[in-house]
């Protein structure tokens with residue numbers, strides 16, 4: 001995943017994936033922890049698209 005600098009600076013940073021995921025499980029929405037290539041720490045994202053493959057139907061072949 002590509003992280004843009006603006007997003008990195010706006011987002012809360014976590015020193016470890018464990019710390020980020022602890023916050024994620026307490027949140028009301030589904031959050032995923034990912035390692036940021038810019039700061040080397042972890043952020044949370046509510047965008048789960050592309051991180052996991054929840055369904056395999058309707059794959060566009062364009």
Ligand SMILES: [Zn+2]
Pocket residue numbers: 003008009013036037038039040041043
């Ligand atoms: Zn970052």
